[in-house]
Amino acid sequence: xxxxxxxxxxxxxxxxxxxxxxxxxxxxxxxxxxxxxxxxxxxxxxxxxxxxxxxxxxxxxxxxxxxxxxxxxxxxxx
Numbered sequence: 293x294x295x296x297x298x299x300x301x302x303x304x305x306x307x308x309x310x311x312x313x314x315x316x317x318x319x320x321x322x323x324x325x326x327x328x329x330x331x332x333x334x335x336x337x338x339x340x341x342x343x344x345x346x347x348x349x350x351x352x353x354x355x356x357x358x359x360x361x362x363x364x365x366x367x368x369x370x
Contacts, residue, residue, distance in 0.1 A: 318347035338362065 303309055325339035338359050345352040345365045353367045354360055360368035 312344075312348060312350075314344065315347040318343050321346050342366075 304311070322340055322343035325343055326336060338356075341352055341354075341359070342363050342365065344350075345363070350365070351367050352359075352363070352365055353369060355369050357368060360366040
């Protein structure tokens with residue numbers, strides 16, 4: 293756990309990395325993405341990330357092929 297926090301702290305020491313507050317209008321997008329009948333922790337987390345990217349008009353960079361298929365806002369790294 294200490295190593296994880298050390299990595300986190302180091303990440304935010306990099307000038308290229310910044311914290312982004314959750315936009316006020318994000319909840320509407322998140323609710324829309326989670327209104328289906330299928331429930332799973334992975335789907336819920338993915339929907340949150342996709343809603344955040346959409347609300348911020350940002351690109352979500354991921355290694356997750358399944359996540360990348362859900363939105364054009366995803367950049368899949370290999």
